[in-house]
Amino acid sequence: MEKSSQINNNKIYDLDPRSKLLWALLMAAAALITTDLWLMIMQLAVVILVGSAGGIEWSKLWKMTKIMLILLIQLTIIQGLFHQTGDLLFEWNLIKLYSGGIYLGLLVSIRLFIWMNLFMQFLTWCHPDELALMLVKFKLPYRYAILGGLAFKFLPLLEKELKTIYDSQQIRGLELSTLSQKIKGFIPVILPLLLRALRRTHQVALSMELKGFGYASKRTFLKELKFNSKDIVFSTTSFVLFFLVIFINTLN
Numbered sequence: 001m002e003k004s005s006q007i008n009n010n011k012i013y014d015l016d017p018r019s020k021l022l023w024a025l026l027m028a029a030a031a032l033i034t035t036d037l038w039l040m041i042m043q044l045a046v047v048i049l050v051g052s053a054g055g056i057e058w059s060k061l062w063k064m065t066k067i068m069l070i071l072l073i074q075l076t077i078i079q080g081l082f083h084q085t086g087d088l089l090f091e092w093n094l095i096k097l098y099s100g101g102i103y104l105g106l107l108v109s110i111r112l113f114i115w116m117n118l119f120m121q122f123l124t125w126c127h128p129d130e131l132a133l134m135l136v137k138f139k140l141p142y143r144y145a146i147l148g149g150l151a152f153k154f155l156p157l158l159e160k161e162l163k164t165i166y167d168s169q170q171i172r173g174l175e176l177s178t179l180s181q182k183i184k185g186f187i188p189v190i191l192p193l194l195l196r197a198l199r200r201t202h203q204v205a206l207s208m209e210l211k212g213f214g215y216a217s218k219r220t221f222l223k224e225l226k227f228n229s230k231d232i233v234f235s236t237t238s239f240v241l242f243f244l245v246i247f248i249n250t251l252n
Helices: 017-033 037-053 058-082 099-125 128-137 142-171 179-184 186-210 229-251
Strands: 088-092 095-098
Touching: 017 037, 017 099, 017 128, 017 229, 037 058, 037 099, 037 229, 058 095, 058 099, 088 099, 095 099, 128 142, 142 186, 179 186
Parallel strands: none
Antiparallel strands: 088 095
16 A cells, blocks of 8 residues: 555554564454453554554544444444343333443444454555565465555555546536435446456456566565564564453453
8 A cells, every 4th residue: 555654754664564463463362352341442542552653644544434433333232222231221112222232332343443443554554565575474375475465556546446437427427426326326336447457457467477477486585574673572562462451351
């Protein structure tokens, strides 16, 4: 993905991708284990603070965050209605809202929100080329490892093409202002995008074949991944936070 100069000059961005992956996996596992709501909120705060320190521009992610928050609020209400444990908070005819369900809904919602943030952090901090090199380090054949990097490289291109198609269809008279109009205009928008994606895929495959991609069973790389002292500190901090969450959760 395209990075701003703020992120490119950030110390976390320069870390080994394996240490970034370790951070994301440990924090995701800590969120999965946690059963205390306040501890989960503290984890979310830590994840957001680390993301801010890593140069994440939350304003650019607000649209996706807003959609996620709406879904999580709905999930919380559904849990409150159907998970009938704890005190009765609200009752109207057959509709009953319980405190146990709300608690469980908030716990699950914050957990999902943490996972979403960790996923976005990893995608933002990890360059597609680094992702491919990391997969090679994990003993995945480089033919398949390169596919992960290419997929992430195409995401911003597809986003730009989608916006271009969206604007073009509106210029041609296709109304896409309301939700019902967007549903009706889904096919005229998504079909050209799929055709463009297939054409671009064919062009990339042809270029790689002409350049002899996969001719040699082993290959060298311009950049090598190496753990340094900063990676050790970051990974150690991730482990400390993980075990601290387990310890506090055990006490609760």
